[in-house]
Amino acid sequence: MEAAAQRNSVPPERALPFFTFVTAVVALAGTVTAVSLIALPSEVPALPVAFWLMAGLAVVCDARPFTPPGRRQSSAVFPSICFTFAIMLIWGEAPAIAVQAAAVVVASWRMRHTAWRALFNIAQYAIALTAAYATVQLLVPDLPYVAAVVAAAGVWFAVKYGTVTVAIRLLTGGHWWRSVSHGLAFELLSTGALLLLGPILASAARANAALIPLVVVPLYAVYRMARLSTEHEQVGRLDPLTGLANRKALLGEVADRLPGHAERAARHAAERHLALLVLDLDRFKYVNDALGHAVGDRLLVEVANRLTAAVRPQDVVARLGGDEFAILSGRLADPAEATDLANRIVDVLAEPVPIDGLPLDVGGSIGVAVYPEHGEDFETLMRHADVAMYDAKHRGDAVAVYAPDSDHSSPERLSLLADLRKVLETTGPKGAVGGGAAGVPGAGRDGAGGRDGGAGREAGGAGEITMYYQPQVEIATGEVVGVEALLRWRHPRRGMVDPEELIRVAEQSAVMRLLTRRVVDDVVEQIAKWAAAGLPLRAALNVSVRDLHTGEIADQIDDRLTRYGVPPDRLQLEITEGALMADPHRVLATIARLDRIGVAIALDDFGTGYSSMQHLRRLPLSEVKVDRSFVLGMTDDADDAAIVRSIIELAGALGLRVVAEGVEDERTWRMLHAAGCHVAQGWFYARPMPADELVSWLARYHPLRPHPIT
Incomplete structure (x- = not known):
C-alpha cells in the first residue's frame, strides 16, 4: 500500500488537518523506533547472507508496484511486504524498518511521489512493523508460534490500513465508513497473502538461504495474474475506440467524488458543486451514411481529443456510446461554471474537423445537470442531463441546463x-x-x-x-x-x-x-x-x-x-x-x-x-x-x-x-x-x-x- 493521494496537491480547506495528521504519524514513528534504529548500525555486520538476499529482493521487487484501476489510491501492491515481515520475524523490527524504508524510497522515485509522501509511507510501515513485532513478542510465550504470527499480521494490517484510511478521509472528505470499506476486500486479499508469505520465507531462510530466491517465481506469477486482471478491468472501463472512460468508469468516478461534495455542501463551503454534462453530436448519422463508419470513427476520435483538451486535468471525459459523450467536472464554486464549461466545449467543436481534405461540422447539443441541485446520485444526474440535452435539441440551442418543467419523465x-x-x-x-x-x-x-x-x-x-x-x-x-x-x-x-x-x-x-x-x-x-x-x-x-x-x-x-x-x-x-x-x-x-x-x-x-x-x-x-x-x-x-x-x-x-x-x-x-x-x-x-x-x-x-x- 501507499499514501493516500491521487495528486500531489492538497485541497486548501483540508491542508491543515491533513498535514497535521501526517506530522503526527511521522513523529510517532520516530518516537517508537528511535531506540531500535540507534542500535541498528552495531547489528549490521552480524546480519547473514539470507538477510541481504531478502533485503535486495524487497527493494528490487518494489521498483514495479502497480495499482489496480477502480481501487482507492492506497491500493498499490508492494511485494516488499512479504520480505520485510519475514525479516522482522527473524532479525527484529529495526532491520525490517530499514529495508522497508529503502524499498519505499525506490518505489516513490519510480512513482514520482513527493518527499512528504514518501516520508509518510516510511512512517506508516515503521509503526506497523513495530506493532507487529511487539505482538509476536507478547503472544509467543502463551500461544503457538503460528497463531502469534497470524495475530501480528493482523495488527500490521490494522495499523497500516488505519493510517491510510484516516489520511484519505482527511484529504478527500466523505463518509468514514466509505473510506474504510472502499477497497478493503482487495487489500485484505493482496496484503494478507503477502504478509502470510513472510513466515514461509522466514522458515526457508533458516533452512537454506538458497531457497529464498525461489519465492520470486510465485510472486511473479501472482504479479502477472494481477496485471492481466488489471488490464482486463481496464478494458472493461475504457472505450475501445477513443480510449476515454466508458459509462461504468464514469459511474465509479461519480461514486468516488460525491461524498466529498456532499460534505462541502453540508458545510456551505466553496467548490461544493459537481456537474455532469451530456453531449450528443448533431448530424453524425449523416457522416456514417455518406462517408462510411471508418470516417465516422475518425471523427469520434477527434471529438474525444478536443473534449479532453477543453476540460481541466481533473475532469473526466467519457464516451457513453455512439455519438454521445459525458463530462464530469467537480469542485465548482457556482453552477454557472458548468454552463461556462459547456459553452467552451461548444466553441471547441465549432471548428470543422478536416478528414481527407473534407471539413466536417461536429456541432452538438449539451445538457447540464448539477449536484446537488439536480440530483444526488449518478442515475438521477445522468437522467436529468439527458433531459436537458434533448431539451436543447428540441429548442435548437447548443446548451440547456436541466429544468423540471422540461422533464416529461419525472417521477410524478x-x-x-x-x-x-x-x-x-x-x-x-x-x-x-x-x-x-x-x-x-x-x-x-x-x-x-x-x-x-x-x-x-x-x-x-x-x-x-x-x-x-x-x-x-x-x-x-x-x-x-x-x-x-x-x-x-x-x-x-x-x-x-x-x-x-x-x-x-x-x-x-x-x-x-x-x-x-x-x-x-x-x-x-x-x-x-x-x-x-x-x-x-x-x-x-x-x-x-x-x-x-x-x-x-x-x-x-x-x-x-x-x-x-x-x-x-x-x-x-x-x-x-x-x-x-x-x-x-x-x-x-x-x-x-x-x-x-x-x-x-x-x-x-x-x-x-x-x-x-x-x-x-x-x-x-x-x-x-x-x-x-x-x-x-x-x-x-x-x-x-x-x-x-x-x-x-x-x-x-x-x-x-x-x-x-x-x-x-x-x-x-x-x-x-x-x-x-x-x-x-x-x-x-x-x-x-x-x-x-x-x-x-x-x-x-x-x-x-x-x-x-x-
Missing part, C-alpha cells in the same frame, strides 16, 4: 402514467373512458383552455377517465352538426389532470395504444346510441402521432364501425400539422386508408404548423380547424382577424369546411359569420359535457338563439 409523471394504465386495465372496455385520445393539443381543450374546470368537476368517480363532448354549430343556421370528443380525468389525489400533460406522458409509452383503443370503442358506441335515439351526430376525435405511425388505428376503426353499424361519415379524425411533420410518409399512408374507409379527416390547429399549402393540396381533407389562438384575438388584434379571414378564404377556394375553435362571445361569432366561416365551437354555444348532459342540452337548444342555455 411516471406515477401518473402508472395510474392511467391502472384505470384503463381495471375499468370495463365500455366504461366511462374517454378520449380526446390522443395526443394533440386539442385533446385537452374545449375552446376556452383552463375555463373548462367546471365541466371537469362533473366528471365520473374518482380515478375514472371520462369522455366529454362539445357541440359544433353551423354559424349560418345555428344547427348542431357535430361534437368534438375531449378527454377528462379526475385523479383520486391530484384532482382534475391537465389533459395535455396526460397525453404528453401517455404518447411516449404503450399506454397510448390502450387509451386509443378504449377511446375509439367509447366514441363509436356513443355515436350508435345517439343514432338509435334519433340524434344523427358526427363526432370528431383527436388522434396521436403514435397512432398515425402504426396504422393500426385504421383497422380498429373499420372494425368498430362495422360492429356498431355506424356510417363512416359519422366519425371524423382530427390531426395536427405537427403529426404530419413527424413522419409524413407513414402518416399519409394511414390517412389514405382512413379516407378509403370513408372516415373524414380534419386538419386541426391550422396556421400553427409548417408547409400548410402543401398539406391542403395533398391531403384528403374535408375540414380545417382555425386555431383558437387566432380566433380569441380576432376582436382586439387586426392581424389575427386578417389571418382568420385568409384561412377561411383559402379553405373555401379549396372546397373545405372551416371550423373556428374558441368562440367565446357574440362579437367573435358575428365576425366569423361575416367572414364566411362555416362552423364554430366554444363557450359562446356550450362548454364540453358528458354524453347524457349533451342530450338534455340538445333538447333545450334553439337554433335561432345560439347563446348558451343555463
Whole structure:
C-alpha cells in the first residue's frame, strides 16, 4: 500500500488537518523506533547472507508496484511486504524498518511521489512493523508460534490500513465508513497473502538461504495474474475506440467524488458543486451514411481529443456510446461554471474537423445537470442531463441546463402514467373512458383552455377517465352538426389532470395504444346510441402521432364501425400539422386508408404548423380547424382577424369546411359569420359535457338563439 493521494496537491480547506495528521504519524514513528534504529548500525555486520538476499529482493521487487484501476489510491501492491515481515520475524523490527524504508524510497522515485509522501509511507510501515513485532513478542510465550504470527499480521494490517484510511478521509472528505470499506476486500486479499508469505520465507531462510530466491517465481506469477486482471478491468472501463472512460468508469468516478461534495455542501463551503454534462453530436448519422463508419470513427476520435483538451486535468471525459459523450467536472464554486464549461466545449467543436481534405461540422447539443441541485446520485444526474440535452435539441440551442418543467419523465409523471394504465386495465372496455385520445393539443381543450374546470368537476368517480363532448354549430343556421370528443380525468389525489400533460406522458409509452383503443370503442358506441335515439351526430376525435405511425388505428376503426353499424361519415379524425411533420410518409399512408374507409379527416390547429399549402393540396381533407389562438384575438388584434379571414378564404377556394375553435362571445361569432366561416365551437354555444348532459342540452337548444342555455 501507499499514501493516500491521487495528486500531489492538497485541497486548501483540508491542508491543515491533513498535514497535521501526517506530522503526527511521522513523529510517532520516530518516537517508537528511535531506540531500535540507534542500535541498528552495531547489528549490521552480524546480519547473514539470507538477510541481504531478502533485503535486495524487497527493494528490487518494489521498483514495479502497480495499482489496480477502480481501487482507492492506497491500493498499490508492494511485494516488499512479504520480505520485510519475514525479516522482522527473524532479525527484529529495526532491520525490517530499514529495508522497508529503502524499498519505499525506490518505489516513490519510480512513482514520482513527493518527499512528504514518501516520508509518510516510511512512517506508516515503521509503526506497523513495530506493532507487529511487539505482538509476536507478547503472544509467543502463551500461544503457538503460528497463531502469534497470524495475530501480528493482523495488527500490521490494522495499523497500516488505519493510517491510510484516516489520511484519505482527511484529504478527500466523505463518509468514514466509505473510506474504510472502499477497497478493503482487495487489500485484505493482496496484503494478507503477502504478509502470510513472510513466515514461509522466514522458515526457508533458516533452512537454506538458497531457497529464498525461489519465492520470486510465485510472486511473479501472482504479479502477472494481477496485471492481466488489471488490464482486463481496464478494458472493461475504457472505450475501445477513443480510449476515454466508458459509462461504468464514469459511474465509479461519480461514486468516488460525491461524498466529498456532499460534505462541502453540508458545510456551505466553496467548490461544493459537481456537474455532469451530456453531449450528443448533431448530424453524425449523416457522416456514417455518406462517408462510411471508418470516417465516422475518425471523427469520434477527434471529438474525444478536443473534449479532453477543453476540460481541466481533473475532469473526466467519457464516451457513453455512439455519438454521445459525458463530462464530469467537480469542485465548482457556482453552477454557472458548468454552463461556462459547456459553452467552451461548444466553441471547441465549432471548428470543422478536416478528414481527407473534407471539413466536417461536429456541432452538438449539451445538457447540464448539477449536484446537488439536480440530483444526488449518478442515475438521477445522468437522467436529468439527458433531459436537458434533448431539451436543447428540441429548442435548437447548443446548451440547456436541466429544468423540471422540461422533464416529461419525472417521477410524478411516471406515477401518473402508472395510474392511467391502472384505470384503463381495471375499468370495463365500455366504461366511462374517454378520449380526446390522443395526443394533440386539442385533446385537452374545449375552446376556452383552463375555463373548462367546471365541466371537469362533473366528471365520473374518482380515478375514472371520462369522455366529454362539445357541440359544433353551423354559424349560418345555428344547427348542431357535430361534437368534438375531449378527454377528462379526475385523479383520486391530484384532482382534475391537465389533459395535455396526460397525453404528453401517455404518447411516449404503450399506454397510448390502450387509451386509443378504449377511446375509439367509447366514441363509436356513443355515436350508435345517439343514432338509435334519433340524434344523427358526427363526432370528431383527436388522434396521436403514435397512432398515425402504426396504422393500426385504421383497422380498429373499420372494425368498430362495422360492429356498431355506424356510417363512416359519422366519425371524423382530427390531426395536427405537427403529426404530419413527424413522419409524413407513414402518416399519409394511414390517412389514405382512413379516407378509403370513408372516415373524414380534419386538419386541426391550422396556421400553427409548417408547409400548410402543401398539406391542403395533398391531403384528403374535408375540414380545417382555425386555431383558437387566432380566433380569441380576432376582436382586439387586426392581424389575427386578417389571418382568420385568409384561412377561411383559402379553405373555401379549396372546397373545405372551416371550423373556428374558441368562440367565446357574440362579437367573435358575428365576425366569423361575416367572414364566411362555416362552423364554430366554444363557450359562446356550450362548454364540453358528458354524453347524457349533451342530450338534455340538445333538447333545450334553439337554433335561432345560439347563446348558451343555463
